[in-house]
Amino acid sequence: xxxxxxxLAAGDSGDQFATYxxxxxxxxxxxxxxxxxxxxxxxxxxxxxxxxxxxxxxxGPGVLKGAYARMPRYFKDANAVQTLEGRILxxxxxxxxxxxxxxxxPHYVNAAEEDSREDKLxxxxxxxxxxxxxxxxxxxxxxAQEKYVYALGKYTFFRRMGKMDLSCADCHGVPGRTIRGVExxxxxxxxxxxRVMAAFPAYVLKDSNVRTxxxxxERCLLAMRLPWLMTGSEIDAALTLFQAIEAKxxxxxxxxxxxxxxx
Amino acid sequence: xxxxxxxxxxxxxCLGLQTARAEETQKVDIPSIPGLPKITEQDFTxxxxxxxxxxxxxxxxxFFDPTLQTCDATHDQPSAKxxxxxxNREQKSIVYPKGGKLMGDWRLxxxxxxxxxxxxxxxxxxxxxxDPKKPNEANCYACHAMSPSFPQAGNIxxxxxxxxxxxxxxxxxxxxxYDKIYNSKSFNPCSLxxxxxxxxxxxxxEQVADLTAYLLDPQSPVNNGGxxxxxxx
Numbered sequence: 001x002x003x004x005x006x007x008l009a010a011g012d013s014g015d016q017f018a019t020y021x022x023x024x025x026x027x028x029x030x031x032x033x034x035x036x037x038x039x040x041x042x043x044x045x046x047x048x049x050x051x052x053x054x055x056x057x058x059x060g061p062g063v064l065k066g067a068y069a070r071m072p073r074y075f076k077d078a079n080a081v082q083t084l085e086g087r088i089l090x091x092x093x094x095x096x097x098x099x100x101x102x103x104x105x106p107h108y109v110n111a112a113e114e115d116s117r118e119d120k121l122x123x124x125x126x127x128x129x130x131x132x133x134x135x136x137x138x139x140x141x142x143x144a145q146e147k148y149v150y151a152l153g154k155y156t157f158f159r160r161m162g163k164m165d166l167s168c169a170d171c172h173g174v175p176g177r178t179i180r181g182v183e184x185x186x187x188x189x190x191x192x193x194x195r196v197m198a199a200f201p202a203y204v205l206k207d208s209n210v211r212t213x214x215x216x217x218e219r220c221l222l223a224m225r226l227p228w229l230m231t232g233s234e235i236d237a238a239l240t241l242f243q244a245i246e247a248k249x250x251x252x253x254x255x256x257x258x259x260x261x262x263x
Numbered sequence: 264x265x266x267x268x269x270x271x272x273x274x275x276x277c278l279g280l281q282t283a284r285a286e287e288t289q290k291v292d293i294p295s296i297p298g299l300p301k302i303t304e305q306d307f308t309x310x311x312x313x314x315x316x317x318x319x320x321x322x323x324x325x326f327f328d329p330t331l332q333t334c335d336a337t338h339d340q341p342s343a344k345x346x347x348x349x350x351n352r353e354q355k356s357i358v359y360p361k362g363g364k365l366m367g368d369w370r371l372x373x374x375x376x377x378x379x380x381x382x383x384x385x386x387x388x389x390x391x392x393x394d395p396k397k398p399n400e401a402n403c404y405a406c407h408a409m410s411p412s413f414p415q416a417g418n419i420x421x422x423x424x425x426x427x428x429x430x431x432x433x434x435x436x437x438x439x440x441y442d443k444i445y446n447s448k449s450f451n452p453c454s455l456x457x458x459x460x461x462x463x464x465x466x467x468x469e470q471v472a473d474l475t476a477y478l479l480d481p482q483s484p485v486n487n488g489g490x491x492x493x494x495x496x
Contacts, residue, residue, distance in 0.1 A: 161327075163325060228316040233315070
């Protein structure tokens with residue numbers, strides 16, 4: 001079995017689903033989420049009946065091109081380092097008057113369901129992220145809070161915790177390890193981090209659903225038997241920024257929606 | 264102490280092998296970024312309280328453990344004094360089943376070894392939470408090859424196929440196996456293996472005994488080439 005595992009680990013060549021994934025890359029069902037997100041983004045919504053077009057994602061209000069590639073980053077108005085999901089939640093509340101839980105409840109329920117399109121936050125995230133297609137991750141890391149949140153992400157990534165006594169790095173920082181026969185992406189390896197992060201928000205085959213990078217972080221923390229990670233929270237931003245800086249080194253361009261890589 | 268050292272060496276040897284094997288294809292490369300602040304446990308504690316949803320305050324305990332704190336602080340290389348403190352504390356935590364039978368039912372052990380249920384809180388009222396009324400399981404196959412008839416094994420821990428066939432079922436082996444599953448840190452202070460026994464973790468003493476039997480019973484598929492019906496002669 002270890003030999004078979006090794007063959008799989010050597011590349012996608014031994015992966016029986018590789019062809020299927022490659023086919024979906026060409027005609028990714030995740031595009032439906034991007035289209036939904038586009039509609040949701042530009043239509044007036046919420047108690048204040050305005051669109052999200054006034055939201056500043058870092059390059060100025062309404063500028064979406066390349067914004068996701070430069071996140072997570074510090075936003076002065078929020079005085080926080082925010083992920084894209086976190087920023088959308090913030091703008092939805094400030095501009096449209098939509099309470100975060102209104103978007104988060106379906107987002108959280110969706111994390112467990114296999115085919116839910118009720119989750120507006122994922123659709124919005126997929127749409128804004130897709131406007132960075134072709135660009136590699138390049139979060140600024142200039143502001144003191146950005147450095148703090150990155151350092152917090154690194155600290156969290158290597159900290160052992162939860163009922164399983166594991167750190168993120170125990171599975172995703174040591175090459176060659178498999179869990180239940182599944183190869184694990186090494187997120188401290190720039191090429192792997194680049195390949196994985198470039199796909200998110202990604203279409204996840206086994207779920208027939210699009211997942212944001214928050215989901216990626218949350219699934220691991222759930223498996224570590226830790227409490228529920230809140231989308232856009234400081235630890236979410238910290239873990240995402242830590243991995244985005246790894247991805248940055250690879251210079252792999254963002255391609256959203258991707259197909260979640262096997263590893 | 265001798266057993267402890269031996270166990271630590273075996274673990275180190277296994278990990279060393281795996282790292283060497285994998286570095287052929289992947290490297291670990293964390294950029295050094297100048298001017299990063301030093302993060303303290305206080306910073307981390309503050310951050311998690313802002314970041315996780317917890318419906319019962321005692322669940323914050325899942326983030327904190329004195330043994331893991333020492334292991335993290337020393338990069339899994341505690342001083343001799345720290346190691347002894349950990350071993351003492353963890354050895355004391357081990358509880359045996361009522362009646363003292365350390366070999367339970369291997370068929371139940373198989374269920375605990377294969378199953379993945381247990382310990383997930385999820386979002387309150389949310390489908391991903393594990394049902395606390397159902398028994399927890401151990402997901403041993405996540406890391407260990409055990410019965411050859413269960414092919415989806417992980418490789419983070421050593422293969423346990425033929426575990427009992429190779430070791431027999433002497434009292435010392437039975438107790439070592441039980442203790443190792445119940446609390447791996449009672450042998451190797453910063454063992455990568457989760458501690459399984461006790462209320463802070465997933466399994467009851469009876470379940471640990473079932474897993475001990477799954478590893479050691481001559482009729483278990485672990486010791487029978489994966490054959491569940493084979494009779495030991």
